[in-house]
Amino acid sequence: MTTVAAYAAPAAKAPLERTTIERRAVGEFDVLIDIKFAGICHSDIHQAREGWGEAIFPMVPGHEIAGVVAEVGSGVTKFAVGDRVGVGCMVDSCRECDNCKAGLEQYCTGGGMIGTYNAVDKNGDVTYGGYSRQIVVDENYTVRIPDGLSLDVAAPLLCAGITTYSPLKHWNAGPGKKVAILGMGGLGHMGVKIAHALGAEVTVLSQSLRKKEDGLKLGADHYYATSDPKTFQELAGSFDLILSTVSAPLSLDQFLSLLKTDGAFVNVGAPEEPVSLNLFSVIMGRKSLAGSGIGGIRETQEMLDFCAEHGFGAEIELIAASEINEAYERVLSSDVRYRFVIDASTI
């Protein structure tokens, strides 16, 4: 066991504070990672404030981790000391169910994936996330960060990147496809970059035109405000795919009307309350309403390689650990362009 500095929420809704945690000894197939950067995901805030139901405290959030391998177990074959690596939303899964075998560990049916934090590991330990100086992770749940990507802008790819990449790939965003990204926050801005790099014609649908300039710079071809009713008339029947990154309640019928025949509306953001819709909105036009959660380990590696090949990471604001609580407030008021990343050396 190693004692490691970390930032933790001591209780629901309490501010995060500096503390220490214990990391397990490096096992046969483990890598010890010196964390360099950790992104702040909106779901860190939901969980630290117990917004998604029962949570384990103290909680060390953080599932957008980028760092360097400091030590490897005797059985590790994929990584060596000095390698640049990342860890995303999960640190293990059953490895035996059909989904795990198919590389869809995030949908593990053998007990579910083990979250990077706020979860109980196979050995009974509570998992602690990336707001810390080091983490010990099985090599099979660790991915390689290509040399072309700086670690700070790579960190948010481990959740925001894969969460948008996976559905864009699954629903065939690419040349000849019209894709709308709904919401222009941490997830949305990655959706724009990735959909553009995949070759799709990209439209941002955002509440206002406040971030229009950024959106066009990041690769969007068009940018519309959803607060303007004319948007819905003008864009009716336009899109093959709408990727919704927003967690505010939406008028689904209205957005489904923007799809072409056979189009899909895919949610990666989720409102806390159940939603309702008129099923004629999907019947007429054979439309799909779907969802998608992060991505598997293999696909996460593919996404990192893709981003490196296309020369982009996330747009970030680098902060010191002492600024985490302030950053949470700013995330909640959508005042970040577009992801806060903690410099782990300040923890």
Ligand SMILES: [Zn+2]
């Ligand atoms: Zn996340």
Ligand SMILES: [Zn+2]
């Ligand atoms: Zn499984």
